[in-house]
Amino acid sequence: MAILETRDLKYSYPDGTVALNGINFKAEKGEMIAILGPNGAGKSTTFLHFNGILKPSHGNVLLKGEPIKYDNKSLLNVRKTVGIVFQNPDDQLFAPTVEQDVAFGPMNLGLSKEEIEKRVKDSLKAVSMEGFERKPPHHLSGGQKKRIAIAGILAMNPEIIVLDEPTSGLDPMGASQIMKLLYELNRQGITIIISTHDVDLVPIYANKVYLLNEGKIIKGGTPREIFSDSETVRSANLRLPRVAHLIELLEKEDKLGIKMGYTIGEARNNIKEFIKGE
Ligand code: ADP
Numbered sequence: 001m002a003i004l005e006t007r008d009l010k011y012s013y014p015d016g017t018v019a020l021n022g023i024n025f026k027a028e029k030g031e032m033i034a035i036l037g038p039n040g041a042g043k044s045t046t047f048l049h050f051n052g053i054l055k056p057s058h059g060n061v062l063l064k065g066e067p068i069k070y071d072n073k074s075l076l077n078v079r080k081t082v083g084i085v086f087q088n089p090d091d092q093l094f095a096p097t098v099e100q101d102v103a104f105g106p107m108n109l110g111l112s113k114e115e116i117e118k119r120v121k122d123s124l125k126a127v128s129m130e131g132f133e134r135k136p137p138h139h140l141s142g143g144q145k146k147r148i149a150i151a152g153i154l155a156m157n158p159e160i161i162v163l164d165e166p167t168s169g170l171d172p173m174g175a176s177q178i179m180k181l182l183y184e185l186n187r188q189g190i191t192i193i194i195s196t197h198d199v200d201l202v203p204i205y206a207n208k209v210y211l212l213n214e215g216k217i218i219k220g221g222t223p224r225e226i227f228s229d230s231e232t233v234r235s236a237n238l239r240l241p242r243v244a245h246l247i248e249l250l251e252k253e254d255k256l257g258i259k260m261g262y263t264i265g266e267a268r269n270n271i272k273e274f275i276k277g278e
Contacts, residue, residue: 001065003029003191004050004082004160008059011045019045021215022059027160027193027208032186034202035195036226037212038237043164043195044087046212050162050193051075051082080109083153087164089145093137098129098148101137105156123151127181143174150181160191167198179205200241203227203262211236227262243267 009023020042027033037043048054049061052068052075060067068078086092095101102123106116124130127147132140137148146166153161166182167175179201186192196202202209203223211219211226213236219226227233227240230248240248241262247270250256258274261267 002026002062003064004193005062005065006046006049006056006059007062009046009049009056009061010058011049011054012057013045019215020049020056023212023215023217025210025217025220027191029159029191030186030189031208032183032192032206033194033208033210034206034223035193035210035212036197036199036202036236036238037195038197041212041236042215043212045215047084047162047164047193047195050160051084052078053084080156081158082160082162083156083158085146085149085153085161085163085166087168089137089142089149092149092152093145096136097133098124098135098137098140099133101148102151102155105152109156119155119157120151123154126154126185127151141174143170143177146170146174146178147181150178154185158190160193161185163192163194165196166194167196167201175201197238199227199233199239200243203241203244203266211238213237223262228260247271 004027006023006025009020011020012018023046035043049056052070055070063078063081093101095104099120102120103116106119127150129144129147129151137145140148166178170178175198182192183205206223209221209223209226210217211232218236219229219232227244230240233240243264244260244262247258247260247267250258259270261270
């Protein structure tokens with residue numbers, strides 16, 4: 001059974017914009033899924049359905065096989081299970097200090113003072129931000145703010161974390177550190193779903209990819225299945241990972257029979273194999 005699923009999910013905004021046009025999405029427990037799509041494809045709108053912030057115009061969102069209900073009590077439960085990290089941490093962080101910010105969710109769950117303190121401490125440790133407890137969030141760098149936003153969600157002990165473009169606005173090192181952090185959380189059993197434009201990072205970290213365009217999923221599969229279909233990828237105004245593009249050129253234009261690779265590691269091995277076989 002999927003831990004999170006949407007069935008024929010359609011959504012139009014109050015101004016009439018049709019944002020989602022029949023999304024069938026499935027996340028199994030423990031997966032790390034990337035949703036790829038150009039701007040305006042419907043990624044954020046899909047995510048806002050995952051924890052009931054938006055209610056479908058048509059179709060269902062199922063959490064552990066049960067359709068989400070939209071009364072306050074059910075939504076509180078949904079939000080304990082599915083945490084969302086927004087694209088812009090300034091939309092998420094608002095308390096005067098890091099500590100208060102991370103404590104906000106657990107406080108709303110009505111936990112004891114000791115339990116709240118423990119969760120704040122553990123969450124800050126998990127994102128390597130111990131020592132920042134008393135800092136105002138607006139004094140932090142983009143990458144640090146992102147970490148605190150993730151800590152705030154971790155403090156709720158969610159089973160699923162959904163992150164809208166977690167690497168946007170970060171420098172390459174910051175982006176790679178955030179992806180490593182998400183990989184580590186995933187290894188600990190949390191199901192991770194991200195949206196991204198960063199196609200180079202996808203084959204390294206994701207086990208499943210959905211390509212979204214104009215409110216529809218145009219393809220789903222492993223990174224290999226997705227990126228081997230370069231035509232569909234490009235039709236959605238996306239590109240191949242750089243290293244895959246290089247091998248594509250070597251193969252198609254230079255007629256070198258190098259096996260395709262989607263990560264640097266894979267490409268390196270395939271190029272070495274090719275050279276040895278020459
Ligand atoms: P993405 O996250 O892939 O960039 P979005 O989910 O933000 O895409 O947007 C999907 C579509 O919905 C776009 O056409 C966008 O203009 C529209 N949209 C997003 N938010 C709103 C809103 N609050 N009101 C009206 N239309 C919106």
